[in-house]
Amino acid sequence: xxxxxxxxxxxxxxxxxxxxxxxxxxxxxxxxxxxxxxxxxxxxxxxxxxxxxxxxxxxxxxxxxxxxxxxxxxxxxxxxxxxxxxxxxxxxxxxxxxxxxxxxxxxxxxxxxxxxxxxxxxxxxxxxxxxxxxxxxxxxxxxxxxxxxxxxxxxxxxxxxxxxxxxxxxxxxxxxxxxxxxxxxxxxxxxxxxxxxxxxxxxxxxxxxxxxxxxxxxxxxxxxxxxxxxxxxxxxxxxxxxxxxxxxxxxxxxxxxxxxxxxxxxxxxxx
Amino acid sequence: xxxxxxxxxxxxxxxxxxxxxxxxxxxxxxxxxxxxxxxxxxxxxxxxxxxxxxxxxxxxxxxxxxxxxxxxxxxxxxxxxxxxxxxxxxxxxxxxxxxxxxxxxxxxxxxxxxxxxxxxxxxxxxxxxxxxxxxxxxxxxxxxxxxxxxxxxxxxxxxxxxxxxxxxxxxxxxxxxxxxxxxxxxxxxxxxxxxxxxxxxxxxxxxxxxxxxxxxxxxxxxxxxxxxxxxxxxxxxxxxxxxxxxxxxxxxxxxxxxxxxxxxxxxxxxx
Ligand SMILES: O=c1ccn([C@@H]2O[C@H](COP(=O)(O)OP(=O)(O)O)[C@@H](O)[C@H]2O)c(=O)[nH]1
Ligand SMILES: O=c1ccn([C@@H]2O[C@H](COP(=O)(O)OP(=O)(O)O)[C@@H](O)[C@H]2O)c(=O)[nH]1
Ligand SMILES: [Mn+2]
Ligand SMILES: [Mn+2]
Numbered sequence: 444x445x446x447x448x449x450x451x452x453x454x455x456x457x458x459x460x461x462x463x464x465x466x467x468x469x470x471x472x473x474x475x476x477x478x479x480x481x482x483x484x485x486x487x488x489x490x491x492x493x494x495x496x497x498x499x500x501x502x503x504x505x506x507x508x509x510x511x512x513x514x515x516x517x518x519x520x521x522x523x524x525x526x527x528x529x530x531x532x533x534x535x536x537x538x539x540x541x542x543x544x545x546x547x548x549x550x551x552x553x554x555x556x557x558x559x560x561x562x563x564x565x566x567x568x569x570x571x572x573x574x575x576x577x578x579x580x581x582x583x584x585x586x587x588x589x590x591x592x593x594x595x596x597x598x599x600x601x602x603x604x605x606x607x608x609x610x611x612x613x614x615x616x617x618x619x620x621x622x623x624x625x626x627x628x629x630x631x632x633x634x635x636x637x638x639x640x641x642x643x644x645x646x647x648x649x650x651x652x653x654x655x656x657x658x659x660x661x662x663x664x665x666x667x668x669x670x671x672x673x674x675x676x677x678x679x680x681x682x683x684x685x686x687x688x689x690x691x692x693x694x695x696x697x698x699x700x701x702x703x704x705x706x707x708x709x710x711x712x713x714x
Numbered sequence: 715x716x717x718x719x720x721x722x723x724x725x726x727x728x729x730x731x732x733x734x735x736x737x738x739x740x741x742x743x744x745x746x747x748x749x750x751x752x753x754x755x756x757x758x759x760x761x762x763x764x765x766x767x768x769x770x771x772x773x774x775x776x777x778x779x780x781x782x783x784x785x786x787x788x789x790x791x792x793x794x795x796x797x798x799x800x801x802x803x804x805x806x807x808x809x810x811x812x813x814x815x816x817x818x819x820x821x822x823x824x825x826x827x828x829x830x831x832x833x834x835x836x837x838x839x840x841x842x843x844x845x846x847x848x849x850x851x852x853x854x855x856x857x858x859x860x861x862x863x864x865x866x867x868x869x870x871x872x873x874x875x876x877x878x879x880x881x882x883x884x885x886x887x888x889x890x891x892x893x894x895x896x897x898x899x900x901x902x903x904x905x906x907x908x909x910x911x912x913x914x915x916x917x918x919x920x921x922x923x924x925x926x927x928x929x930x931x932x933x934x935x936x937x938x939x940x941x942x943x944x945x946x947x948x949x950x951x952x953x954x955x956x957x958x959x960x961x962x963x964x965x966x967x968x969x970x971x972x973x974x975x976x977x978x979x980x981x982x983x984x985x
Contacts, residue, residue, distance in 0.1 A: 572908055572915035573844035574900040604914035623894040629845040637843055640907070643875035644843035 445476045447540045448559050449500070451533045454547050455484030455526060457714065460491040461664045462547035462657075464701045465693055467498035469551040472696070476556055478539070482532055490708035497704060505532050528597065530607040534583065534590035546579040548657040550693050555631065555653050558582055564615040565625040567632035569608070570640060574619040578608040579656045580632040634658040635686050655689045663693040670698050716747045718811045719830050720771070722804045725818050726755030726797060728985065731762040732935045733818035733928075735972045736964055738769035740822040743967070747827055749810070753803055761979035768975060776803045799868065801878040805854065805861035817850040819928040821964050826902065826924050829853055835886040836896040838903035840879070841911060845890040849879040850927045851903040905929040906957050926960045934964040941969050 450470055454460040463481050470479060480501040483492065495502045533544050543558045545551075558565075563584045566576035583589075593614055602609035612618070618625060629637070630648065634656045638645045657663050667676045675690055705714055721741055725731040734752050741750060751772040754763065766773045804815050814829045816822075829836075834855040837847035854860075864885055873880035883889070889896060900908070901919065905927045909916045928934050938947045946961055976985055 568839055568844035569912065569915075570842055570844050571911035572900065572919070573839035573841050574919070575912070575915050603918040604912075609914060609918075619897070619899065620894060623891060623897075626890070626894075628890065629843065636911070640911075641840065641842035641846070641875075643880060644840075644846050647874040647880075648843070648845070 445556075445559075446478070447538070449478035449480045449536070449539045449542050450475065451480045451482065451536060451542045451544050452547050452549075453482045453505075453530055453533070453544075454487060454495075455529060456486050457488055457491045458662070458664055459547040460487050460495060461697065461701065462549075462662065464494055464498055464704075465663070465696045466545060466547060466549055466551065467495070468696050468700045471498065473551055473554040475554060477543075477559065480536060480539075480542075482529065484529060490705070490712070490714070493708045494701070494704045503536075505529055527602055527605075527607040527610060528594070530578075531590065531593050531597070531610070534585050534593065535587060536585040537587060539585055541582065541584055544578075544581050544583060545654070546656060546658075548662050549579055549632070550655045550657070550689065550696075551653070552655060552692070553653050558627070558631065561627065562625065564611070564618065565627050566618065567627040567629050570629075570634060570637040575608065575612045576615075576618050577632050577634070577656070577658075578606075578611050579634070579658060580627065580654055581611070582627075630654070632656050635689065638686050655686075655692075657689070657693070663690055663697070666690065666694075668694040668698055716827075716830075717749070718809070720749035720751045720807070720810045720813050721746065722751045722753065722807060722813045722815045723818050723820075724753045724776075724801055724804070724815075725758060725766075726800060727757050728759055728762045729933070729935055730818040731758050731766060732968065732972070733820075733933065735765055735769055735975075736934070736967045737816060737818060737820055737822065738766075739967050739971045742769065744822055744825040746825060748814075748830065751807060751810075751813075753800065755800060761976070761983070761985065764979045765972070765975045774807075776800055798873055798876075798878040798881060799865070801849075802861065802864050802868070802881070805856050805864065806858060807856040808858060810856055812853065812855055815849075815852050815854060816925070817927060817929075819933050820850055820903070821926045821928070821960065821967075822924070823926065823963070824924050829898070829902065832898065833896065835882070835889065836898050837889065838898040838900050841900075841905060841908040846879065846883045847886075847889050847897075848903050848905070848927070848929075849877075849882050850905070850929060851898065851925055852882070853898075901925070903927050906960065909957050926957075926963075928960070928964070934961055934968070937961065937965075939965040939969060 452463045452466055454463040467479050479499045481495050481499045482503050482505045484505060492502060536542060541559055561582045564581055566581040569575045569577040596614050597610050630651045631654045633652045636658060669676055723734045723737055725734040738750050750770045752766050752770045753774050753776045755776060763773060807813060812830055832853045835852055837852040840846045840848040867885050868881050901922045902925045904923045907929060940947055
């Protein structure tokens, strides 16, 4: 059973690939029994693909340009929805019966295999507009039929937020009202933003966090890290920045497990 | 049936009384069939009580100092929880079978009597930490037993956020996971803060708003209003400020229906 279930992420470029590498390592560190799949775009370079191959069971190139289906053709009129389209591609992984999608900017803090007990579409509320779910972590069932329907929503109505989250919320529109078991606890998609908007709740419940989501413009790989002192350089106290503890955990994995693999692949090349 | 159901709010001083007056008027404007109750503290002045009498069916003085129950006595060691304690008092309204509590800084945009179809404890998610409910709008069943239990939680564990929301979330701790019908749609407690944190969702769903909650430090009565031009003075473009449309609706009711009553009561006194 576990063999046809997988964690799935997406990286369309080398920066998001760094996130995918850390996410994959964090899942392995916490001994997941499920397969790991990363969808990559054509712009991910060869050395990054090599490193992803070492961490993931399956590295699947999602090449929009070669796609010849009708859905793709209609989307060509909406180039703005390109990245959105790419994430929806996860529904085409029909050699798995159930999957958990995780954004490349998420980090697992403990084993989360219990997520596979949930059904499509399970997700955690979005802080900000909590009747929408956040599409950074969700449980789904690959299905070409669902995929085609999703693409139809995209082409017909577009996305109210310009991204996959808008499309997915329009499609799975009864999430807020239909079934409480499809509400993942917020600790499965804890975004840094929530820490500052209701700090007492974070102090009360934050220690139970299982997945951190570095949502927003600043991503962990945009900071720099001092390996000698194990500290983040130039981390401001601006409340919109990431939580320093979680950022350190990300960098700890990146510098300890990912960078050595990167150096091996890239050699003297910059990355 | 409707006769033993009520909307309940709380005002411990004249400022929050202004909020309660506008809230009460907005409920009447939208033709609620339920009773209106306001709990007031001893610091609410006589003219403000008179105006509240005209809008509410019941103005109930909650005089902490005169209370002689054990719960109250233990709370005396925790003066910081005073306002919290006052809100919990709504459970003592046992001459009603079911009530909807609404913060004095909320405003009703349409008839919301359908809230009485819900059971205790129904509330909308808190943007920020969405596995907590926001205690600005909630459905409850008055009960002296529940009241005593709540006060016990207060005195034993305090409140993780120093307010009633922390206590209520600790007590009704399975809200996030147990029953989807107890999740009020977010449009029944739309806080200004959510508008700016996920603007596309507000643009998509905001027109369905039924209750606006002016959560946070700046309250509608802290602004000033130009009756001639019907505009808010000194409203900054700071994203943390209130949404100008909702603020105008609040002031429209305040200046049109409440101020004339206030003038009558206060006479030449300042208010
Ligand atoms: O240029 C991009 C943008 C996004 N993504 C993928 O899409 C997800 C969602 O985007 P992002 O995390 O930046 O959005 P946020 O969570 O900040 O709203 C990312 O985690 C990646 O998996 C990507 O591969 N390349
Ligand atoms: O000094 C106070 C503070 C609060 N309240 C009541 O308690 C509610 C909750 O407080 P507030 O709305 O200020 O908190 P927020 O919603 O901003 O967190 C108010 O709406 C009032 O009904 C009051 O009567 N006097
Ligand atoms: Mn993300
Ligand atoms: Mn309030």
